Amino acid sequence: MPNRTLYQAVIGLEIHAQLATKSKLFCGDATSFGADPNTHVSPITLGHPGTLPKTNAKAVEYAIKMGLACGSTIAKENYFARKNYFYADLPKGYQISQHTTPICEGGQVAIQTSEGEKPIQLNRIHLEEDAGKSIHDLSPTDSYIDLNRAGTPLIEIVTEPCIHSAEDAFLYVSEVRKLVRWLGICDGNMEEGSLRCDANISVRLKGEEKLGTRVEVKNLNSIRNIKKAIEFEIDRLIGLVEKGETIIQQTRSFDASNDTTFSIRDKEDANDYRYFPDPDLAPFVLTDSFIDSIQTTLPALPNQLKKDWSQQFGLNAYDIDQLCENKLEADFYLLWTKHTTLYKAAANWMIGPIRAYLNEEHKTYADLIPLLPQLSELLNMVDQHLLNFSVAADKVFNAIVLNAVSPMEFASSNQLLQNSNEDELTNWINIVLNNHPDKVEAYKKGKKGLIGLFVGEVKKISKGKSDPQKTTQLLEAILSK
Ligand code: ADP
């Protein structure tokens, strides 16, 4: 095994996120996933002579949204450039991208690591169009091309070479995926290729300033594979350096069948692409008022909610992270806080029984919105010890989601209400203690664990109605006399 401790890994990530616009970046072809091959392909997508591309304003807006959410500087003057290369899935022979004028510069995405929050610095976010898709696994002899994807708008989010572990890379990609979904600009679906990541990796001796020669690993279609590919590459590169070999700048691919990478080509340089400004697309200039108008549509971001919700609702960081897994969940929570002040209980119900129910029944939060009054009443009943939590979660919750019942009416007509009346509980307790003088003796001598048995016996003679919490309190008081 190579000696990792002498070296520092340096990682820079490029994430391509497909923007969730209805149409492509430069024409009206639909972007929907899963259509019959080559059905969303107009002459503009094919770059036929005489066609004129036109920039999709929604895509520009989405790119700006991402930049504002990351604290990037938004460029006022924007140009598109042609990146020329030949490939079968690139019918025009060039890809339209932003070579020297990315729409967003700088900015950062914060990740939560075991050592605390770390900012990952962004170099830029630029707009570009996607290529088509080559399909190699449908036939043993032929490759197929589907051009539906050609021209779909992408943003490429590029970090500085400032990440130093596979784990941080993992956290960063998770955070970016969460953010694009939160903003509603990309569905973040890695299996369908809506979010793709290339990892640039180099190693250097600790303390050294100069960056080592990098390799770029492509085709990473899950966050777990990104981590595995980086771990593999770090070891491989350190191994090469230790053997005194020269690392060559390469493009590599990840092989998920054995968690290794292999070389696909030596890396091209920018001058190989003969970039030049696209003569068919006028530069577009963004005004302050346009950028400001987008700023006002930005939702509160999870990091902001973390501060707000701990103050407003007394939630801990874990609860907030859970509720901010996705925006629908966070929005539902906020809506619920308009119906109840049992903030912590509402969070617990969402993270526990409600999530389980939505998963099992394939329902969404939207289905629960009309039931918020009943759900809030349910929280109250548990809070006031009228129902114990498991009966509430198993029986009453189900009745609410099935038939929108009033929890109070349902619980009383089904004899589910708990008894927390002190006189009645004390009566039952006295019966139980009288029946078990030896156990009472043992308890008083220190066998405190017997409390559970007493609580259970009280439950039995109350036919399941005794409130266990209240019973325990009363028992402790009576037995300590
Ligand atoms: P290209 O245009 O070839 O994609 P960029 O300069 O845009 O190259 O860099 C792509 C990514 O590679 C960025 O995330 C950058 O931080 C990262 N990167 C550049 N040099 C190195 C290096 N020596 N080691 C690790 N990552 C690097």
Ligand code: MG
């Ligand atoms: Mg690149």
